[in-house]
Amino acid sequence: MMRAALIICALLAFAGCQSQPKEPEVKPLVARFFLETRPGEAGTTLQLPVSRVNISVNPKPVVVETDIATAEVTKVNLGWCLLFRLTPPAVRDFYRMSVAAQGRRLVLTLNGQPIGARRFDQAINDGGLLIFIEVLASDLPEIADRVRRTSESLAKHSNR
Numbered sequence: 001m002m003r004a005a006l007i008i009c010a011l012l013a014f015a016g017c018q019s020q021p022k023e024p025e026v027k028p029l030v031a032r033f034f035l036e037t038r039p040g041e042a043g044t045t046l047q048l049p050v051s052r053v054n055i056s057v058n059p060k061p062v063v064v065e066t067d068i069a070t071a072e073v074t075k076v077n078l079g080w081c082l083l084f085r086l087t088p089p090a091v092r093d094f095y096r097m098s099v100a101a102q103g104r105r106l107v108l109t110l111n112g113q114p115i116g117a118r119r120f121d122q123a124i125n126d127g128g129l130l131i132f133i134e135v136l137a138s139d140l141p142e143i144a145d146r147v148r149r150t151s152e153s154l155a156k157h158s159n160r
Contacts, residue, residue, distance in 0.1 A: 028153075029110055029146035031071065031084070033063035033129075035097070036105040046107050046114040050134035055107050055117060062097055062106070063090065066154050069127075071147040073140040076130060080137040082108075082116075082144055084129040087155075091127035098124045108133060110143070 034057035037043035043056035067090035074083040086094055101120045108116045108131050116133030135143065 027146065028150045029143065030065045030112075030150055031063075031068060031147045032061040032065065032109050034058060034060075034107045034109065035062045035101055036107065038104070046109070048107075048114050048117060048134055053117070055105055055114075057107050061109075063094060063129075065147075065151050067094075068147065068151040071144045071151070073144050074130070078132070080140055081130050081132045082140060082147075084131070084147075086127040086129065088127075091125075094127065094129075095123060095125045098122075106131070110147070 034044075034046065037056045037058055041056075041058075044059045045054050045056050047054050063084075063086065067086050069085045069087045071082055071084050073080060075081075098120050102122075103120065105117045105119050106129075107114055115135065116131050118129075118131045133140075133143070
């Protein structure tokens with residue numbers, strides 16, 4: 001009887017000492033957007049991995065990982081792409097930049113590697129940025145999740 005009571009007490013003690021399971025660790029995936037230079041301007045040349053298109057961009061990004069509120073996969077008429085939603089302060093700055101950058105391209109890099117581009121054909125005022133990237137459609141959910149988690153983690157650490 002005494003032995004059973006000790007075992008029960010020990011089990012209750014160990015059960016109380018358990019911590020919550022950790023969230024699975026995700027390798028960071030830092031998304032940054034660079035604006036194409038104007039003709040005649042000096043810039044850094046980035047080459048897309050599949051199409052091999054070279055684009056000369058300003059070396060300073062116009063959208064950084066802390067400007068991204070979320071990233072998700074979405075389907076539009078042309079197929080599957082990523083939808084980036086920007087933070088409210090970034091939306092205002094991005095809108096002004098998109099007005100002035102009509103006809104130029106925006107290049108997305110992931111961990112410093114160019115992966116996709118889109119041309120500004122209209123001003124973007126809602127903070128939703130659609131971009132097709134040069135990867136398999138089956139890889140898009142993991143990429144969106146890693147970008148979202150990285151941006152959320154950086155936002156939490158910057159608010160401390």
